Amino acid sequence: MTFTDNLALAVPEIVLALGSLGLLVVGAFAPKQTRLVGGGAVLVLLAAAVAAATQPFGEAFGGGLISDAAATFAKVAIYLASAVAIPLGLPWFERRGVRVFEFPVLVLLAALGMGMMASSGDLISLYVGVELSSLSLYVLAAMHRESPKASEAGLKYFVLGALSSGMLLYGASLVYGFSGSTLYSEIAAAAGSGADTGLLFGLVFLICGLAFKVSAAPFHMWTPDVYEGAPTPVVAFFAAAPKLAAMVLFARVLADGFAGAADQWQQVLVVLALISVAVGAFGGLVQKNLKRLWAYSSIANVGYAVLGLSSGTSDGVQAMLMFMILYMIDVTGFFACLAALSRDGRPMETIDDMAGLIKERPGLALAMTVFALSALGLPPFSGFWAKVFVFKAAIDAGLWVAAVIGLVGSVVAAFYYLRLIKVMWFDSSPGATDKPPVEARAIAAVTAIFAFPVVLVALAWLTPLAQRAALSLGLA
Structure with missing residues (x-):
């Protein structure tokens, strides 16, 4: 050349x-x-x-x-x-x-x-x-x-x-x-x-x-x-x-x-994936700061992406790519919500700060609810489809036990997502929030709308793109 x-x-x-x-x-x-x-x-x-x-x-x-x-x-x-x-x-x-x-x-x-x-x-x-x-x-x-x-x-x-x-x-x-x-x-x-x-x-x-x-x-x-x-x-x-x-x-x-050594690195990736899911699920249970909570959520979600990759097939790579794209949109939207929220000039970063948010800022509360339910993997939000891709790839590759453990981890993590929703919707507000900035509110709204319902349409063109990308790598 x-x-x-x-x-x-x-x-x-x-x-x-x-x-x-x-x-x-x-x-x-x-x-x-x-x-x-x-x-x-x-x-x-x-x-x-x-x-x-x-x-x-x-x-x-x-x-x-x-x-x-x-x-x-x-x-x-x-x-x-x-x-x-x-x-x-x-x-x-x-x-x-x-x-x-x-x-x-x-x-x-x-x-x-x-x-x-x-x-x-x-x-x-x-x-x-x-x-x-x-x-x-x-x-x-x-x-x-x-x-x-x-x-x-x-x-x-x-x-x-x-x-x-x-x-x-x-x-x-x-x-x-x-x-x-x-x-x-x-x-x-x-x-x-x-x-x-x-x-x-x-x-x-x-x-x-x-x-x-x-x-x-x-x-x-x-x-x-x-x-x-x-x-x-x-x-x-x-x-x-x-x-x-x-x-x-x-x-x-x-x-x-290292496609020729797939039998060796598959074992390492499965262990990494399951440890990540366990640490993310159980570590997040005791967190009160939302940024730390979402850090543990990200550890668990990376575990799911690694689980897809551990299948050692092009379907597994496709599942990983789909999972990461949908996760990226969700996590960007969630932190946009946090960037938009403050009370008396102080950032709202704890679960208790979100008490009664649905009455103070219903739009942002709805967006955070969408992101929490999506991270939980509840249908029909984008996080559900992301996990469907990953678990299907793992099961097709014969990793039944790992897929079941990953599913259990998702159930455990549901506690802290649902706790956040409960606090926003049913607890009393400690005071009025500051006016949210336009740019953060707009990013939160657009990403929440993508998480549902736009994702249902987007999957039709994202899936073939991810499949084409996966096939370009060296796995069968």
Whole structure:
């Protein structure tokens, strides 16, 4: 391939890189023009999404960057979710007297890293994408400089993230040492001819490093503290798009690089999935802070996504993709509700704060009810269909026991979702709430409407797209 052909397959990445650098210069010379930088960042992300949706398929830079249906599916979703984070986050910071033009720039850089993760074709591009995304997220977690909790969240995220990066690098070095290549295609050839012990050790460390990025237990220890301390719009961002990017990277590494060792990594993934479901379900029972509660909910939901992937089939990858897309929309909407709610200038973040919300803010209360019922998996909300895909893939692959345990975990988690609904609908309100901002209220409304009833129509066109993306990977 010529250099021009390589660049043609990297247009979304080029758009994001040039856009973030250009907006960084604009922000440096006009730091008070945060709305200008934010609007420019949204336009850059939309342009990158269009470029990703229309770019040709192929391999660039010696196989280090892959453009296929899976990469396109993930990139479009990641860039759109990132675009939503900017109008949700910038006004939130401005209302607190914090002007941060760096926020949209960091979102762009994180989106660039996540896109590279979805398109990685070797261990080097994998690591570059993971670190570019992670470093941006560490700073975003501590973006509210005047908040001690935000600083603590950023520091914890950074320290534990460095640990996971170490495991990822150690696993990558073992895989390279025993396969003789960093390319997934050549690693697959080594694993297909009978993976030796060293290669499997490297794979396990890779899985552990990636499990941290998606908050899968027992590598979830950072999640509740970071969710609680980070600014609410930032949590809305990194609870959605980065999880999808990491799960697509997870699937690509296993499908393109280790399809021949599926019997080995299936066992690891099943254990990760069941531990995650158990930790998320039981850990959430004692939480009073809603951000911590949704952190445990995210751990459980990642467990369901990993369960779909553990089936080791293209149907399992499709189930994982459908689950993550529907989960992304729900979790973004829920945190948009939290970003919209305050009382006497104080954020409403505990379950008790939501008492009587249906009388004070019926629209937001209805939206939160929809998200809670969807996360619970109640039909006909989007979360129900997401779990149907996952459990069907697991059962078809013969993982009956794991599917039953996952279903039990969902029943246990129903307690804290129903408790939130009960408090909003039946408890007495402690006082009037502040007027919610327009942008957060609009995002909450749109995502709630998608969760039901729009999802019933959206499934008809999302399902074939996810199927096409899954078939582009190396699993049968």
